[in-house]
Amino acid sequence: MSDLVERLRGRGWRMTSQRRVVAEVLNGDHVHLTADEVHARAARLLPEISRATVYNTLGELVSLGEVIEVATDGRAKRYDPNAHRPHQHLVCSACGTVRDVHPAGDPLADLPPEERFGFTVSAVEVTYRGLCPSCA
Amino acid sequence: MSDLVERLRGRGWRMTSQRRVVAEVLNGDHVHLTADEVHARAARLLPEISRATVYNTLGELVSLGEVIEVATDGRAKRYDPNAHRPHQHLVCSACGTVRDVHPAGDPLADLPPEERFGFTVSAVEVTYRGLCPSCA
DNA sequence: ATCCTACGTTAGACAGAGTTCAGGTCAAGA
DNA sequence: TCTTGACCTGAACTCTGTCTAACGTAGGAT
Structure with missing residues (x-):
């Protein structure tokens, strides 16, 4: 940085x-x-x-x-600020803590053309939700 | 409903x-x-x-x-109100219109255990972004 | 080194989304 | 029908974020 x-x-x-x-x-x-x-x-x-x-x-x-x-x-x-590497987010539902995560697979490829309704799809965000170790 | x-x-x-x-x-x-x-x-x-x-x-x-x-x-x-069937959302970046979509694959399975940092992951939201036909 | 000026900063007013609260209203069981 | 606690209302309030007009300054020009 x-x-x-x-x-x-x-x-x-x-x-x-x-x-x-x-x-x-x-x-x-x-x-x-x-x-x-x-x-x-x-x-x-x-x-x-x-x-x-x-x-x-x-x-x-x-x-x-x-x-x-x-x-x-x-x-x-x-x-x-971690804009260099593509990643997604894991959010604690209790305290709001956020972690960067790197899932496998490409969610964009998972959306077939007939499910795009004529949209020009350019990005996808994935948010995982759960409880962090301290809140569990 | x-x-x-x-x-x-x-x-x-x-x-x-x-x-x-x-x-x-x-x-x-x-x-x-x-x-x-x-x-x-x-x-x-x-x-x-x-x-x-x-x-x-x-x-x-x-x-x-x-x-x-x-x-x-x-x-x-x-x-x-469509809470019965699991689905994701496709949002127009220009006008904010939302469509329900049903992508293939299971994003939860795409997050390996070593990327969960001890979290109990219970849900995942996927939001596709782009331009709808009227705004493109 | 100093001067100029367009770009950057500031405080405060403003706006949109959502929440809170005190007091009045009413659904539904007795 | 009566009673009562849950529900509704309107207004004030909080929280995020944007805008504006006046002031300050980084950095190229001289």
Whole structure:
């Protein structure tokens, strides 16, 4: 994720302290923070950062394909920096914890043409639900 | 869906005009209304019905397993009365339209034990995304 | 090194979806 | 018919997220 800053600069991104801090907060594996959590952590490094900037920056990172938006429940979206490798999500129904998982098979191939109703299908999301070890 | 009223009464549900109207509105195949749409249609039959009652009733139907909640995106949740037959959803990224689909294969079987991280996996949701014929 | 300016940031108002609450209403059993 | 606890209502409220107008600044131009 540290070369992310370089990739973004190469794409003409103006680098600001706010954007750097948001990228820093999203660093790591199995990170699935909500926008508010990103804002809270970013504010520990840069107290004046505003909510609007966090939302703007996250939206830009999503458009650039550097971060994936995950809607695990009806609540706030979560942001997943692990956009390099395709993966799915395993969500604990009790505490909301999210894990990245890598199932076998290709769900897109499982949808036959006659079940597509003329849609141009471009993506598929799989969400596994259950109880994590601590909640079971 | 008409025997739904009987099933609910059998479970000790107090039957009111409001609940009857919400159940009526949800009748049919490929129905995926938002709470607001349910409220609008219910209000045509029972003008004084309140939003809170619609939300309460939908929530109860979901807990009872009679209706499935579909979180299509950042938008409003949709409510799917087709809870009897297992199925997945195909969502238009542009207009939010939802279709029920029946893919081949079992996504649960595609998640090997070493990818479950000790979770007790009990369910899986698959959401296909793309453009519907009108939006393409 | 400094200046310019277009791009970025900020605070706060706003909007959509959903929840809560106090008080009035009514389904259904006695 | 009476009673009562479950149900309904409307309004205020919370939570997420977006928009706007004024201000700040990164980085190329000079």
